[in-house]
Every structure is written in C-alpha cells, then in structure tokens.
Amino acid sequence: MTERNPKDSSQERVYRAIEALVAGEDEAIDLARAALLIASIEYPDLDMAHYMAQLDALARRVYDVLALPDPSTLPQLPADIATLDVIKTINQVLFVEEQFHGNHDDYYNSNNSLFNKVLDEHTGIPITLSLLYMEVAKRVGIRIEGIGLPFHFVVRCRLPDKIVYIDSFHQGRLLSEEECREMVRHIARTRLKVHSHWFEPVRHKQLLIRILNNLKKVYTDNEDYIHALTICDLLVLIAPQTITERRDRGVIHLQLKHYAPALHDLTAYVEQAPGAKDRYDMLNYIKAVRQIIAMMN
Incomplete structure (x- = not known):
C-alpha cells in the first residue's frame, strides 16, 4: 500500500475507497463514484446514493424524450435510434431543460471541480461538465470519450460516418476536429502547432x-x-x-x-x-x- 499521512477516519475511508476503485482495469473505474469520493473530502456528509440517483434520473429523462422504455428495462438502445439524435436529446435535457452551463464568472472556485456541487448548482468547468456528459451518455447506452485538449476539455462520439466533438462547457455545441483546433488556437491567442495526440481519448x-x-x-x-x-x-x-x-x-x-x-x-x-x-x-x-x-x- 502507498505510504501516506495519518488522517481522520472519514478521510481514511475515502482514501481506501478511491484506492480500490483505481486498482483494477482503467476502463472499469467508476468515474462518477470516484469524482464524488474526491468531493467528499470537502463535503464529508455527501450522500453518494443521492447523486448517483440524479445521474440515473437524467438518463431516464433522455429516454422519455426519445419515447423509449425505462433504461432499466431496455438494456441497449434500439438499432433504429440514430446516435446523433441521442446526443441532441442529451443536449436538450442537460443544457436546455436543466440549464447546466460553464461557470465563466467564477471559474476558479473549487466547487467547479467537485462533482456534487456541479450537480447541485448546474455549473462547472469543462472537465466536470464533460464528466457529467459521459456519465449520462453511459447510462443511456452510447459511448462517449473524454478528450483533453490544451486549455479545454471536450468529449467525442464516433458516429457511423464521422467523429463529433461535444463542448459541454458551451451548452453541448457540436464541433469537428478542425473546429476544435481553431478553438484551441483562439484560447491560446496564437497559431499553435496542433498535435494529433491531443485528440487521443483520456484514460479514466x-x-x-x-x-x-x-x-x-x-x-x-x-x-x-x-x-x-x-x-x-x-x-x-x-x-x-x-x-x-x-x-x-x-x-x-x-x-x-x-x-x-x-x-x-x-x-x-x-x-x-x-x-x-x-x-x-x-x-x-x-x-x-x-x-x-x-x-x-
């Protein structure tokens, strides 16, 4: 076991829980649970089940808009449901109905990186809003990957004919790879050399x-x-x-x-x-x- 410093019993439980989560295969790491455990360091009374249920409820809302049965009774999306339609529905639920949005005014507030507060306040930074998107999409039945661009974090989905990038910080706007490149150059305010490895999926x-x-x-x-x-x-x-x-x-x-x-x-x-x-x-x-x-x- 990794050396560490003495902690109170609640912190020790959090530490052991995260240690167990990251011990196995990377793809098997439950990101939502891990992010909530991290948040419990600052919010020790955090109700894990409450926030996991919120994610499940958001997924059910997506199914409702698509006029599909509850995801618990439908193990996977029907073949005739287009993935792009699912993405647009997730965007509708998260960014139109629930009004999740990027926190432009108080970007460096620690709550923007604490997943429970993102779910409570419906605001966050690119990586936590991307995590929200990934977790809802996982529950709906589509695979979304995190992409750690310089200065910004987005997610992507492979469609039958192309790859689409989704910017959760800006209300789920859909981007091409070239538009992602331009966004990075705009944020950096210079003509950066773009590297292909920027677009490789981020491991959990x-x-x-x-x-x-x-x-x-x-x-x-x-x-x-x-x-x-x-x-x-x-x-x-x-x-x-x-x-x-x-x-x-x-x-x-x-x-x-x-x-x-x-x-x-x-x-x-x-x-x-x-x-x-x-x-x-x-x-x-x-x-x-x-x-x-x-x-x-």
Whole structure:
C-alpha cells in the first residue's frame, strides 16, 4: 500500500475507497463514484446514493424524450435510434431543460471541480461538465470519450460516418476536429502547432488526475493547505510514478510545518529526479528542514 499521512477516519475511508476503485482495469473505474469520493473530502456528509440517483434520473429523462422504455428495462438502445439524435436529446435535457452551463464568472472556485456541487448548482468547468456528459451518455447506452485538449476539455462520439466533438462547457455545441483546433488556437491567442495526440481519448485515471490537479491549484492558490495536502495524497496514490507529485506534497507539508513528512517527500524527489531543473531549490528546502528538525531535537 502507498505510504501516506495519518488522517481522520472519514478521510481514511475515502482514501481506501478511491484506492480500490483505481486498482483494477482503467476502463472499469467508476468515474462518477470516484469524482464524488474526491468531493467528499470537502463535503464529508455527501450522500453518494443521492447523486448517483440524479445521474440515473437524467438518463431516464433522455429516454422519455426519445419515447423509449425505462433504461432499466431496455438494456441497449434500439438499432433504429440514430446516435446523433441521442446526443441532441442529451443536449436538450442537460443544457436546455436543466440549464447546466460553464461557470465563466467564477471559474476558479473549487466547487467547479467537485462533482456534487456541479450537480447541485448546474455549473462547472469543462472537465466536470464533460464528466457529467459521459456519465449520462453511459447510462443511456452510447459511448462517449473524454478528450483533453490544451486549455479545454471536450468529449467525442464516433458516429457511423464521422467523429463529433461535444463542448459541454458551451451548452453541448457540436464541433469537428478542425473546429476544435481553431478553438484551441483562439484560447491560446496564437497559431499553435496542433498535435494529433491531443485528440487521443483520456484514460479514466488521467481524467481523475486532471480534476485533482485543478483542485490542488485552487487550494494552494487560496493557501488552503489542509485540503491541498489531501489532494496531494490522492495524486501520489493514483500517479505514484509521477515524482513531481512527491515534490508538491513535500512543499505542502513544509507549508503546514510537517517537517518529517516534508523531508521524506523532498528527499525522495531529489533522489529520483537527479536532473530536475528545480533540484537546487529542493536541496535548499531539505537543508532548511534538517536544520529545523535539529533545533527541535
């Protein structure tokens, strides 16, 4: 089991639950459940069943508009239902009837990355609204894949004759690959060289890592180091091979004056990343921590 720091019993249960979710095949990870577990760090009284039932209800609404039986009694969509019609119906339910939308006015609010609050407030950022779309579509019976473009997250669906991209942050607008390229250039405000790997589906673990990194940035920018530390713990769990996560956790420990854990993480970082550009800075941190620990003894 991955090394981690002592937590209260509720946090420990969350940690163990996420550890179990990500232990198997990537495609088998229940993204909605994992995202809600992450959210329960800030909202420990979160009712998981309540939010999972909301997703089921949204899927039933899509079936109702399509005049189909309840999805629990219809294991898959009828062959004569066009996938594009299903996408347009999901858009109608989510973005017209329920008015889910991108939070342009308060983009860096942590609630935009917490799936329970996205479902409560009907607003979020591209990745959490894309997750919502993927989860509703899964329950309806169509396969939607996450696409982690630079600066923006969208989803895509393979139709018989083409691939369509769906921008959940902008009310489910449908895009071609070229329109996605233009959108990225517009956001970047420069003529970026577009790489084909941008359009490769994001693995489930990578999607969770992206949500966690968003939260880590929000918490650290707000100097909320207690929540940032728990997010760092989860990142080390899910991405143990990414040594920079140990560095970041070590720095957070230092901010919280957890000197022994800070020393442990920062030492691991400099040992495993001997060519890192910030190696000198981290060695200075390590020297300072050792001096503090020596004075405390």
